[in-house]
Every structure is written in C-alpha cells, then in structure tokens.
Amino acid sequence: MTRGDFFKNVYRLVRRVPSGKIATYGQIALRLRSGQARKITPRMVGWALHANRDPNVPCHRVVDRNGRLAPNFAFNGWREQKNRLISEGVLFTDEMHVDLSKQLWEKK
DNA sequence: AAAGTGACGCATT
DNA sequence: TAATGCGCCACTT
Numbered sequence: 696m697t698r699g700d701f702f703k704n705v706y707r708l709v710r711r712v713p714s715g716k717i718a719t720y721g722q723i724a725l726r727l728r729s730g731q732a733r734k735i736t737p738r739m740v741g742w743a744l745h746a747n748r749d750p751n752v753p754c755h756r757v758v759d760r761n762g763r764l765a766p767n768f769a770f771n772g773w774r775e776q777k778n779r780l781i782s783e784g785v786l787f788t789d790e791m792h793v794d795l796s797k798q799l800w801e802k803k
Numbered sequence: 804a805a806a807g808t809g810a811c812g813c814a815t816t
Numbered sequence: 817t818a819a820t821g822c823g824c825c826a827c828t829t
Contacts, residue, residue, distance in 0.1 A: 701825095719811090733824095733825070735824085736823080736825065737810095737811040738810090738825080739811085741809075742808090742825095745809080745810050746827090754810080758810085767810070776810095
C-alpha cells in the first residue's frame with residue numbers, strides 16, 4: 696500500500712493536468728485522500744514530484760497554494776519551470792507566481 | 804530502531 | 817504583513 700503506490704498515484708493524477716492549466720499540491724493531496732485511509736499531505740505530494748524524473752509527468756504544472764513556483768525545480772531551478780509554463784500559455788501575476796484564479800485545474 | 808528530512812498548508816504570534 | 821510553529825507521513829541514514 697505504501698512504497699511505489701503513493702508515487703504512482705500522484706504521477707497518474709498529475710499526468711491528467713492539461714497543458715495551460717495549473718494544479719496545486721494541496722489539490723492533488725485532497726484528491727488522493729479520497730478512499731485513502733492515510734492522510735496524504737501536500738508536503739508528500741511535493742516530495743513525490745521532486746523525486747520524479749519521468750518526462751511524461753508534467754510536474755511543472757504543479758505549484759503551491761499561492762501559485763508560487765518550486766524554488767528548486769530540477770537542475771535549472773524554477774526558471775526552467777517558468778519557461779515551460781510560459782510556452783504553454785500560462786499567465787503569471789509575478790515573477791514567480793502563476794495566476795491561479797483562471798488557470799487552476801478543476802477536474803470535477 | 805530512532806531520528807532527521809521534505810516542490811506544503813494552516814493557525815497563531 | 818511577515819515570521820514562526822506544528823502536523824502530516826514516506827523515505828533515508
């Protein structure tokens with residue numbers, strides 16, 4: 696139940712975030728919590744994504760609850776993350792913050 | 804086996 | 817408004 700399953704679930708969910716949309720760690724955590732006995736915390740989601748290296752998982756579309764980008768995104772830092780988002784048409788309200796109000800991913 | 808760590812989030816100070 | 821504290825739980829050492 697633990698081990699790879701947790702990561703796998705996170706990845707599967709993140710893979711469903713469409714280009715141009717943004718999801719938050721808390722959002723992912725809440726979704727995974729359904730049906731799970733254990734409380735999935737946003738912290739672990741971030742952790743899982745940090746560990747991820749699979750290019751199929753659009754981890755750059757996941758930010759914290761304020762829309763702030765991850766300070767240590769992979770090798771190139773948050774700059775890389777920002778570049779990817781911009782190329783997908785994501786709007787920023789600040790150097791390090793995306794506009795969550797209109798681009799937040801909502802899957803019912 | 805125990806303690807430390809972490810792409811967070813919320814309450815409190 | 818900013819800073820600090822604490823819970824959360826899987827993983828590493």
